[in-house]
Amino acid sequence: xxxxxxxxxxxxxxxxxxxxxxxxxxxxxxxxxxxxxxxxxxxxxxxxxxxxxxxxxxxxxxxxxxxxxxxxxxxxxxxxxxxxxxxxxxxxxxxxxxxxxxxxxxxxxxxxxxxxxxxxxxxxxxxxxxxxxxxxxxxxxxxxxxxxxxxxxxxxxxxxxxxxxxxxxxxxxxxxxxxxxxxxxxxxxxxxxxxxxxxxxxxxxxxxxxxxx
Amino acid sequence: xxxxxxxxxxxxxxxxxxxxxxxxxxxxxxxxxxxxxxxxxxxxxxxxxxxxxxxxxxxxxxxxxxxxxxxxxxxxxxxxxxxxxxxxxxxxxxxxxxxxxxxxxxxxxxxxxxxxxxxxxxxxxxxxxxxxxxxxxxxxxxxxxxxxxxxxxxxxxxxxxxxxxxxxxxxxxxxxxxxxxxxxxxxxxxxxxxxxxxxxxxxxxxxxxxxxx
DNA sequence: AGCAGGAAATGAACATTGTTCAAGAGCTAT
DNA sequence: ATAGCTCTTGAACAATGTTCATTTCCTGCT
Numbered sequence: 001x002x003x004x005x006x007x008x009x010x011x012x013x014x015x016x017x018x019x020x021x022x023x024x025x026x027x028x029x030x031x032x033x034x035x036x037x038x039x040x041x042x043x044x045x046x047x048x049x050x051x052x053x054x055x056x057x058x059x060x061x062x063x064x065x066x067x068x069x070x071x072x073x074x075x076x077x078x079x080x081x082x083x084x085x086x087x088x089x090x091x092x093x094x095x096x097x098x099x100x101x102x103x104x105x106x107x108x109x110x111x112x113x114x115x116x117x118x119x120x121x122x123x124x125x126x127x128x129x130x131x132x133x134x135x136x137x138x139x140x141x142x143x144x145x146x147x148x149x150x151x152x153x154x155x156x157x158x159x160x161x162x163x164x165x166x167x168x169x170x171x172x173x174x175x176x177x178x179x180x181x182x183x184x185x186x187x188x189x190x191x192x193x194x195x196x197x198x199x200x201x202x203x204x205x206x207x208x209x210x211x212x213x
Numbered sequence: 214x215x216x217x218x219x220x221x222x223x224x225x226x227x228x229x230x231x232x233x234x235x236x237x238x239x240x241x242x243x244x245x246x247x248x249x250x251x252x253x254x255x256x257x258x259x260x261x262x263x264x265x266x267x268x269x270x271x272x273x274x275x276x277x278x279x280x281x282x283x284x285x286x287x288x289x290x291x292x293x294x295x296x297x298x299x300x301x302x303x304x305x306x307x308x309x310x311x312x313x314x315x316x317x318x319x320x321x322x323x324x325x326x327x328x329x330x331x332x333x334x335x336x337x338x339x340x341x342x343x344x345x346x347x348x349x350x351x352x353x354x355x356x357x358x359x360x361x362x363x364x365x366x367x368x369x370x371x372x373x374x375x376x377x378x379x380x381x382x383x384x385x386x387x388x389x390x391x392x393x394x395x396x397x398x399x400x401x402x403x404x405x406x407x408x409x410x411x412x413x414x415x416x417x418x419x420x421x422x423x424x425x426x
Numbered sequence: 427a428g429c430a431g432g433a434a435a436t437g438a439a440c441a442t443t444g445t446t447c448a449a450g451a452g453c454t455a456t
Numbered sequence: 457a458t459a460g461c462t463c464t465t466g467a468a469c470a471a472t473g474t475t476c477a478t479t480t481c482c483t484g485c486t
Contacts (some may be wrong), residue, residue: 005434011265032474040436045474108325110383130383156407159380159400169324169374187372194369194411201410205405218463243444253465258445 003207009047017058021105028055039110056126059110066099068137085144086196090136093164093188098166111169137161146199151184156204163191225250230271232397238325241268252297270340276342279312283349298357299409305350306377306401314394323368324382350374359412369417373408376424377401 003011015036017026028051034041048054073095077088102109140159141148148156170186197206216224217238228249232240241264247254261267286308290301313320351370354361361369384397 021306029471031471039418041473043434046434051473061214065460111325111396135445155399155403158383158396162380162383162400163376163404164379165383167375169382170371170375170378178271183371186368187375190368190372191376194372195407196411196412197414198407198409203416205357242442244442254444255465256463259463264444324446 008037008039008043009013012054013021013057013061016054017061017106020055020109022056022104024105025055025109027105029147055109058106058161060125060129062103062106063126063133064112066096067129067132067136069095069099070133074136074140083143084194085140085193088140088143089160089192089196090189092140093192096164097168097181097184097188100172108169109173113140134158134161143197144196144199146204147202148199148204152204156199160192160195163195167191218260219280221250221252221256225257225260225267226270226274229267230319232269232272233271233322236265237269237318238322240318244273244364251266253308264372267376268322271319273338273342275316275319276346279309280342280345280349282312283346284310287353296356298353299405301353301388302350302358302373302405303355303402306405309377310381310397312402317385321385339347347371347374354412357409359417360415361412365417369412373405375410376404382403 007188012033013034016028019032030041030044030051031117033054034044044054048057070092073091074088077091082088082091134154134157137160141153141157141160146153146156158169167184167187168187171187225246228246229241232242232245242278243257243264246267250257257267259269262402283305286304286414290304295301295304347367347370350373351367354366354373355368359369380397380400381396384393384400
């Protein structure tokens with residue numbers, strides 16, 4: 001009658017996500033999970049190798065959901081017939097901001113996660129999920145008529161999205177009041193506006209002579 | 214004959230920085246510090262309230278040094294008579310990248326630090342150090358002849374620097390091989406090129422109609 | 427029904443951590 | 457010398473991640 005192994009894993013992940021959201025990474029405790037899930041500590045370790053694996057699984061779920069949200073936002077605009085690149089990028093960024101705001105505790109944990117482990121096996125499911133986000137942006141850029149080949153467009157997508165990401169995370173390093181939310185959005189508007197204008201005028205090809213050694 | 218309280222604090226911070234750099238935040242242990250500093254655990258707590266305070270102090274030192282590095286880089290260009298905005302921003306970004314690469318373990322710890330503590334007393338010494346970085350960028354932008362008032366230039370500086378920051382941190386989430394370093398620099402070049410071009414063409418004033426609620 | 431065998435759950439036990447604090451050591455001024 | 461003060465010490469406590477021998481539970485077979 002009780003829950004399947006699969007179902008119990010999901011229950012544990014849901015609990016873990018809530019814990020992370022409330023108190024960040026240091027709030028993810030084996031005993032708390034066990035208690036809330038109605039199982040013993042040992043059973044948690046039966047489902048997952050260690051707490052890192054739980055944390056990773058939660059993060060992947062979040063990234064997955066974020067991707068789905070972004071795709072949905074793009075599909076909405078498609079349905080409304082919006083093709084303007086700037087609008088679509090801003091909508092994508094807005095989806096990102098909303099997502100981060102909806103997960104105030106767990107999103108920082110996503111970002112801070114991989115730090116510290118020096119070398120990892122190789123290409124990761126993590127990276128795959130991030131690439132999915134980049135691909136959405138690249139798809140939007142493709143609609144704009146900048147003279148970009150595939151490589152350069154992919155680079156532009158990664159650049160733009162990493163920038164949005166930086167704005168959002170920088171913004172939430174400080175105290176998170178509504179002032180911050182406004183500042184973040186102003187920055188994103190400026191970034192996207194300047195970025196699109198810059199691409200239109202060939203700024204992507206303006207090479208500098210100085211590189212660091 | 215032994216060390217001053219001040220000197221011992223500095224010794225502890227130097228040890229702490231090394232520990233953070235080697236193994237990230239979870240490598241900052243009271244007992245390790247005590248052992249390496251040749252004092253007892255209790256004495257560490259005499260110098261600092263808790264490990265968080267040690268961590269914060271190390272981070273502030275790092276931010277301070279980063280600011281000094283940036284200022285030095287700008288002064289160098291000044292001496293060489295380089296006034297081109299794009300060159301100067303790229304030099305600033307290069308200084309940032311080099312700094313992050315020089316502190317592979319402790320820099321992530323700087324970024325991940327403030328997360329988790331919900332509300333803080335108010336404006337922080339932390340923020341002040343970050344603002345110093347923004348100010349340098351704003352100073353460079355002032356040299357360029359974009360039609361920006363002070364507020365808008367400050368916003369542009371924060372946007373640009375947060376974007377650089379995002380590129381650097383996104384780049385180092387994944388495995389850090391030399392491929393990554395190149396990718397990061399390509400993104401920065403693209404960002405700065407597009408940003409400057411965009412500002413020149415008034416992209417900063419292109420308002421979008423859609424805002425998230 | 428009874429039973430054997432394996433899988434899963436349990437929670438006591440261990441190691442490691444941050445942090446505290448009573449006891450002592452060292453210093454200084456009288 | 458001694459009282460008083462500060463600083464140091466390291467043992468002790470609580471909280472944590474993780475392990476593993478034991479128990480419990482189920483499943484298939486006779």
